[in-house]
Amino acid sequence: MTDGHTQDGHATGRAVTIVEVARHAGVAVSTVSYVLSGKRAISADTRRRVLDSVRTLGYHPNAGARALASKRANVIALVLPLRAGMHVPVLMRFATSVVTAARHFDHDVLLLTADEGLDGLRRAAASALVDGLVLMDVELDDPRVPLLRRLAEPSVLIGFPADSAGVTCVDLDFAAAGELCVAHLAERGHHEVALLGAPSVVYERGTGFARRTLEGFTTALAEHGLDGTALPCEETFDEVHATVSGLLAARPGLSGLVVHNEAAVNHVLSSLRQLGRKVPQDLAVVAICPDDIAEPARLTSVLIPAEEVGREAVGLLMEKLAGRTVPPATLLVPRLTVRAST
Amino acid sequence: MTDGHTQDGHATGRAVTIVEVARHAGVAVSTVSYVLSGKRAISADTRRRVLDSVRTLGYHPNAGARALASKRANVIALVLPLRAGMHVPVLMRFATSVVTAARHFDHDVLLLTADEGLDGLRRAAASALVDGLVLMDVELDDPRVPLLRRLAEPSVLIGFPADSAGVTCVDLDFAAAGELCVAHLAERGHHEVALLGAPSVVYERGTGFARRTLEGFTTALAEHGLDGTALPCEETFDEVHATVSGLLAARPGLSGLVVHNEAAVNHVLSSLRQLGRKVPQDLAVVAICPDDIAEPARLTSVLIPAEEVGREAVGLLMEKLAGRTVPPATLLVPRLTVRAST
DNA sequence: CCCGCTAGTCGAAGCGTTTCGACGCTCTCA
DNA sequence: TGAGAGCGTCGAAACGCTTCGACTAGCGGG
Structure with missing residues (x-):
């Protein structure tokens, strides 16, 4: 505590180098290095002495020097x-x-x-x-x-x-995720379902995951003999609301909804609430989204891991x-x- | 293109070093360094030659070596x-x-x-x-x-x-932000207002900004002679809805709301919609939140810069x-x- | 005419590691 | 009993850069 070192062995002044550790432990610099890297066999006794010195001096290898010598920045x-x-x-x-x-x-x-x-x-x-x-x-x-x-x-x-x-x-595997959602809805006895996806800009940009979900959804539709449609979905409440009410009007038989848009999920639920549709009685909803969104809303979901x-x-x-x-x-x-x- | 360098001067093999640049430009290593750092005067001619060599060889200083020598990692x-x-x-x-x-x-x-x-x-x-x-x-x-x-x-x-x-x-300056919101509501002629703040866990943790907003809010209340109350606010729709309807029931005269909780803002609006309260006619709402939330919801707000x-x-x-x-x-x-x- | 500047350049000494080759031991096995 | 094989350790050479001091010109001032 009086020599520029704090209680936890952390130097506040000039940093401790491997040379000082070596001197303190009474070994060669290379030995210290080998103890720390484990790249060569070291006797238990030497290892202990070195490790002790490292701890009491509060040694931390210099990242720059290490990177330079080893060609690895870590x-x-x-x-x-x-x-x-x-x-x-x-x-x-x-x-x-x-x-x-x-x-x-x-x-x-x-x-x-x-x-x-x-x-x-x-x-x-x-x-x-x-x-x-x-x-x-x-x-x-x-x-x-x-x-x-x-x-x-x-x-x-x-x-x-x-x-x-x-x-x-x-x-x-977003395709599998899309299929999984459809399979789940099919299992629950739904015959007409819809996919609410990413904002249209995302599809246009050609981001892979949006398209792959859509593919999986479409494939599974055929596989399970379901009727279905897919729409992009923007992220403000008003746009979501318009999309949702449009969808419900156009497809009165719709009973299952897959939502693959984290930002819109809550708006979709608000919108359904406002339209007087009860979840899951009137409409089943399954989302592809992170748990921290699905969990509080009690949504059946495929989580994004x-x-x-x-x-x-x-x-x-x-x-x-x-x-x-x-x-x-x-x-x-x-x-x-x-x-x-x- | 045939010597291990790609068109844009980027080496795919072993990296170019300052030594090679120096040799290529016909100067000392230190001169190259000084050209690059500008720490000593260099003639226009030499500078140009060095810079040319840097470009044609595709030289990038090695970060580790630089950090080691200069004691700055950048x-x-x-x-x-x-x-x-x-x-x-x-x-x-x-x-x-x-x-x-x-x-x-x-x-x-x-x-x-x-x-x-x-x-x-x-x-x-x-x-x-x-x-x-x-x-x-x-x-x-x-x-x-x-x-x-x-x-x-x-x-x-x-x-x-x-x-x-x-x-x-x-x-x-969150205190000033709180004051600013109250001042704005006072100016608009409101007499009874409320602050919906962070989740209670944030207050308990003692996070500074939540408290300081509250202080500013309270101070301004007195200053402008308004009646007001402040509540913490959780972040799921159901909890928000409970808080909001409770608040409206308890304070029938309430006409202004300050929301300082980014995650809850949209839920508050949904909740008001569901309760049939029109914004801003029945209730004025001002938020302290980032623009990307306030903007789409058309909310008057103090943005977090x-x-x-x-x-x-x-x-x-x-x-x-x-x-x-x-x-x-x-x-x-x-x-x-x-x-x-x- | 000499001194002291400044501008421009160079050479070499670090910076703190890792790693390679060498060396001396102690074992084992022939 | 001597060769060979590990093991454990050491010393020294990199690694690629910055920076310090020194040196040379060229120039203005006394």
Whole structure:
């Protein structure tokens, strides 16, 4: 407490270096390094002495020096979008799960925003700031994909571009999710159902997950012999209300609704309340959305497993960093939770 | 194109180093460094030659080496919370504005989550991974504050702890925001108003902004001679609905509502719709929330200037990094936008 | 005419790690 | 009993950059 060190062993002044640890433990610098990395056998006694010194001196390896010598920054980049039609809370859950998973592998996460564009990726990669990249919200025709293919650093995409050759992708199997919802409604005895999807701008942009849900929905309709329709759905109450009342008017036989739009879910429910339709008596509703939205509203839902996707993405990236080959596509199987709305 | 370099000058193989640039330009390594940093005078001719070489070779300085030699990582940490009662979209806007602002100063952003706790901060700081820290969602009695005071690395808080001595804080002036709302309602001729605030858990946690809004609200009530009450407000529709109908029943004279809870705003409006109260005829509503919520709902609001706060925080941090002293507290003045709800 | 500047450049010494090769032990097995 | 194989440790060479001090010209002032 009197020598510039605080109680918890944290130096407030100049940082402790590996040389001081080595001196304190009476060993060579390289020995300290090997104790810490475990890359060579070390006697139990030496290890203990070194570890003690590390603790009492409050040593933390210097990240820059480590990166320079080992050619590994132990940092991965997370590239987040910030655009129309993305549900932000889900994004955040992805982000936290990526951070948490990365920490498990002793890596940190550098935050890049998509609006820095290609240059941002190039810079981060070329300067060895990061060892690898995780990208979110990939579009069908994403300009970043060709760049990633050329980069020396490995990367993992969350979502699928149209041409996914040469890149690694992870996502929820949205087609299966769409099918699952229809199957559930069919099982419950419904004959006429509808899909309320993402805002039209999302379809136009060609974002993969919206289309794939639609495909799964359509396929399952045929499979189960149901009658059905699909509509895009905007995100303000008034627009949702217009869509919903239009839909109900046009299809009086409608008894099941699949909603794949996190931001609109609550508006849909408000709208039905206002139109006097009871859920699930008059209309069964199943949503494809994160649990934190479905749970309070007591909605039967296929959850978007943000945590799992993030963890998986990081896991794959670590495999690639270790030089192992990984499957180019990973589809996470959807799971449906039955609640009060069906 | 045939020598391991792609068209845009990006090396796909081993990275270009400053030595190669120096050789290519026919100057010393140090000269290249000085050209790039501008820390010493360089003749126009030499500068041009070096810059040309940089471009044609596609040189990017190695971040680790740079950090090691200069003792500056050019990275700042952004510590994000992920807890009950925080409105995530706002968080994201803070985050992006921090990233954008940091890039303006040629810095990158390392993402730390609050659940890594004190160790995360210590680690990032002690390993020289980052040069400084920006923390969000500071609580009144935040355990991180004492640690920050002891850290060699400068930091900036978004929000105010109870004891802000020795730390630098930025935030919207929520007291002023509360006052502003009341003043606006008073001006519109209302005599009895209410504040619907954050979920009770947020008050109990002692988060500063919730309390400060309440203080401003109360102060302004007295100032303008209004009658008023304040309630916490949960975030599911049913709870909001209960709170709102209870409030209206208890206070028949109520004609103005201040809502300071982003997640509940839309539920409040749904609830009023369902209760048959017209906005603004029967009840004027003014919200303290981000524009992306107020705008589509046509709500009169005091916006939470996420971009501005983030930019300001980074600006202050950069000042501190440059060794200059900065004001310990920065309060951003709120501005009210009149829309259709009052 | 010499001194002291400044502008422009260079060489070399770090910065704090990791990692490679070498060395001395102690075992084992032939 | 001597060769070979580990094990445990050390020393030193990178890693790619910044920065300090030194040096050379060229120039104005005394």
